[in-house]
Amino acid sequence: xxxxxxxxxxxxxxxxxxxxxxxxxxxxxxxxxxxxxxxxxxxxxxxxxxxxxxxxxxxxxxxxxx
Amino acid sequence: xxxxxxxxxxxxxxxxxxxxxxxxxxxxxxxxxxxxxxxxxxxxxxxxxxxxxxxxxxxxxxxxxxxxxxxxxxxxxxxxxxxxxxxxxxxxxxxxxxxxxxxxxxxxxxxxxxxxxxxx
Numbered sequence: 155x156x157x158x159x160x161x162x163x164x165x166x167x168x169x170x171x172x173x174x175x176x177x178x179x180x181x182x183x184x185x186x187x188x189x190x191x192x193x194x195x196x197x198x199x200x201x202x203x204x205x206x207x208x209x210x211x212x213x214x215x216x217x218x219x220x
Numbered sequence: 221x222x223x224x225x226x227x228x229x230x231x232x233x234x235x236x237x238x239x240x241x242x243x244x245x246x247x248x249x250x251x252x253x254x255x256x257x258x259x260x261x262x263x264x265x266x267x268x269x270x271x272x273x274x275x276x277x278x279x280x281x282x283x284x285x286x287x288x289x290x291x292x293x294x295x296x297x298x299x300x301x302x303x304x305x306x307x308x309x310x311x312x313x314x315x316x317x318x319x320x321x322x323x324x325x326x327x328x329x330x331x332x333x334x335x336x337x338x339x340x
Binding site: 162163190191192194197198199212214215216217218219220 | 222248253254255256257259260262263264266267276279281290291293294296297298299300303305
């Protein structure tokens with residue numbers, strides 16, 4: 155399936171992923187480790203091991219440190 | 221404390237302007253020693269700023285002690301090249317309640333920035 159991925163602050167692109175792809179795999183396909191981004195659908199985070207069902211996804215690079 | 225800096229981003233040789241600092245909950249597993257901006261609240265603040273015609277200039281967080289400089293953890297986990305990371309620490313005396321320093325993440329290192337308070 156085709157998924158439009160918006161990387162906040164960077165732009166968006168459309169990626170083709172397997173129908174059983176997870177959000178973590180989608181993040182990797184967009185060039186990010188699942189550990190450095192949060193995947194959101196309609197503004198709400200989704201589990202990284204969940205199967206991609208949304209046609210439009212937002213990737214927010216995590217802002218963290220210590 | 222931590223949050224999003226809202227204002228105007230400028231060309232690399234000009235100054236960014238911060239007009240608002242929007243607090244965001246810290247959802248780090250150990251918030252005493254780490255910070256992580258709540259993604260949902262962060263996205264809401266970013267989208268609100270962009271809807272108002274403003275830019276995300278960067279982000280801020282506090283260190284409970286020590287110099288207002290990025291820590292090794294800050295360097296390892298920085299993910300927004302070109303954006304400002306502002307660090308706030310308690311001041312050393314009554315005349316200086318807190319100290320604010322700003323850094324720009326280049327993707328490889330934090331470059332020190334000059335912070336100037338400008339009246340409207």
